[in-house]
Amino acid sequence: MLIDSHAHLFFKDFKNDLDDVLKRAKDAGVEYIICPGTDLPTSIASVELAEKYPFIYAAVGFHPHDASKLDDKSLSEIEKLSHHPKVVAIGEIGLDYHYDFSPRPKQIEAFKSQIELAQKRDLPIIIHSREAEDDVISILENQIKKNPDWRKSLAKNYDRYPTPKGVFHCFPGDSKLAWKVINMGFYVSLTGPVTYGNKPNKPNSMIDVATNVSAEHILLETDCPYLTPAPFRGKRNEPAYVKYIAEKIAELQHLSVNDIARASSFAVYNLFGIGKYPDPVFSYTIRNSLYLNITLRCNADCVFCDRKGEAIVKGNNLKITKEPTADEVIKAISDPRRYDEIVFCGFGEPTIRFDLMKEVSRWIKANGGKVRLNTDGHGNLINHRNIIPEMKGLIDSISISLNSTDPVQYGKLMRLDGEKYFPAMVEFAKECVKNNFDVTMTMVDLANVNEEQVRAFVEKEIGAKFKNRPLF
Numbered sequence: 381m382l383i384d385s386h387a388h389l390f391f392k393d394f395k396n397d398l399d400d401v402l403k404r405a406k407d408a409g410v411e412y413i414i415c416p417g418t419d420l421p422t423s424i425a426s427v428e429l430a431e432k433y434p435f436i437y438a439a440v441g442f443h444p445h446d447a448s449k450l451d452d453k454s455l456s457e458i459e460k461l462s463h464h465p466k467v468v469a470i471g472e473i474g475l476d477y478h479y480d481f482s483p484r485p486k487q488i489e490a491f492k493s494q495i496e497l498a499q500k501r502d503l504p505i506i507i508h509s510r511e512a513e514d515d516v517i518s519i520l521e522n523q524i525k526k527n528p529d530w531r532k533s534l535a536k537n538y539d540r541y542p543t544p545k546g547v548f549h550c551f552p553g554d555s556k557l558a559w560k561v562i563n564m565g566f567y568v569s570l571t572g573p574v575t576y577g578n579k580p581n582k583p584n585s586m587i588d589v590a591t592n593v594s595a596e597h598i599l600l601e602t603d604c605p606y607l608t609p610a611p612f613r614g615k616r617n618e619p620a621y622v623k624y625i626a627e628k629i630a631e632l633q634h635l636s637v638n639d640i641a642r643a644s645s646f647a648v649y650n651l652f653g654i655g656k657y658p659d660p661v662f663s664y665t666i667r668n669s670l671y672l673n674i675t676l677r678c679n680a681d682c683v684f685c686d687r688k689g690e691a692i693v694k695g696n697n698l699k700i701t702k703e704p705t706a707d708e709v710i711k712a713i714s715d716p717r718r719y720d721e722i723v724f725c726g727f728g729e730p731t732i733r734f735d736l737m738k739e740v741s742r743w744i745k746a747n748g749g750k751v752r753l754n755t756d757g758h759g760n761l762i763n764h765r766n767i768i769p770e771m772k773g774l775i776d777s778i779s780i781s782l783n784s785t786d787p788v789q790y791g792k793l794m795r796l797d798g799e800k801y802f803p804a805m806v807e808f809a810k811e812c813v814k815n816n817f818d819v820t821m822t823m824v825d826l827a828n829v830n831e832e833q834v835r836a837f838v839e840k841e842i843g844a845k846f847k848n849r850p851l852f
């Protein structure tokens with residue numbers, strides 16, 4: 381399921397063949413389309429489209445190009461439109477200092493007054509920013525400070541990011557800027573240029589974002605009729621082509637198109653309330669691997685772990701309410717040879733259910749599959765014995781979270797006794813290497829951990845492989 385989160389279907393480009401365009405979108409797997417207005421007539425047209433087609437939603441607002449046309453009267457018309465049940469956002473609004481079609485003071489005024497409208501209506505915003513990022517961000521910061529309750533109704537118990545307030549459409553910066561706005565409560569949206577490749581002396585910032593920002597923060601859009609992706613660059617763009625954006629991001633993230641579609645659809649659900657909250661699952665695929673989430677329990681409580689939060693990974697809801705039995709797990713796997721590997725993982729420590737792990741692994745091995753264990757490396761302490769001999773022949777590879785090479789920092793990150801658990805984890809890793817398991821030590825990409833130091837420790841001291849994994 382794909383969502384084109386930004387399509388201007390009201391433009392005359394689509395006047396003659398909109399139904400064909402929408403049929404092609406459906407055939408390409410596009411489930412929903414959001415159509416943002418750019419002034420009053422196009423906002424009305426967006427709402428009319430949303431009324432006519434169940435899978436189209438509207439956003440209403442004045443684009444910075446049209447900011448000089450916004451007055452009190454048209455603003456109150458936009459407000460009236462925003463009460464329509466299919467209006468999901470105020471947009472697109474923002475600043476465009478590239479074209480300066482409206483004078484900058486007028487653009488700023490229109491941007492502020494429309495953010496205030498969104499805040500009053502508790503709606504998210506769709507932001508257009510071109511060569512104006514500093515001003516856009518400082519205006520947003522001020523407005524958020526002024527109205528701290530904006531979107532607070534969406535707050536959950538364990539949020540790692542501020543409640544979602546909007547999206548930067550056609551994201552204009554690199555991954556560093558992307559993480560900055562993500563930490564302010566915004567999503568980033570990618571479009572055609574992500575497929576254009578890097579120019580020799582000018583790196584493509586959208587490729588940087590698509591590579592270095594995790595999929596859960598990225599929305600997909602065409603911005604049609606503009607910004608047509610390769611291989612149709614130069615022709616009219618249309619919602620069906622959003623699949624080329626998804627394919628490119630999947631390639632850059634080493635994920636499947638399904639993973640990108642699922643993750644970005646969940647982002648759209650979170651931000652605009654479109655679609656459906658995913659049901660909890662204990663087995664799910666990422667790329668061509670099957671992941672088994674056999675428990676949510678863990679002996680640690682990592683600061684970066686979302687186990688007690690929503691526990692959504694690439695749009696999969698891992699918040700299981702009941703731990704599966706071995707029979708249920710085996711039934712879910714069905715044929716182990718269908719997958720590259722089957723991974724015990726999840727938001728929980730699988731060795732807490734070591735007996736179930738062994739039973740399922742035995743069955744997987746007997747049926748031609750490969751098994752990986754993702755663990756915190758505390759399995760011996762958890763089970764009060766050396767479990768490594770019992771894993772022989774059942775587990776092929778093991779990924780252990782290393783997190784830090786300093787016991788004190790390790791303890792702080794995992795919120796447990798580092799002096800006790802750090803050496804136990806290192807010992808566990810060394811024993812696994814000695815017993816010929818294929819061992820990888822992983823580290824979450826945190827600013828205050830020295831990656832090179834950790835890598836050297838893993839490769840020289842433990843003799844395992846090292847992998848840096850991005851923070852969600």
Ligand code: SF4
Nearest residue numbers: 678680681682685728
């Ligand atoms: S060890 Fe894994 S499951 Fe446990 S708290 Fe840390 S990140 Fe979460």
Ligand SMILES: [Zn+2]
Nearest residue numbers: 386388472603
């Ligand atoms: Zn647009």
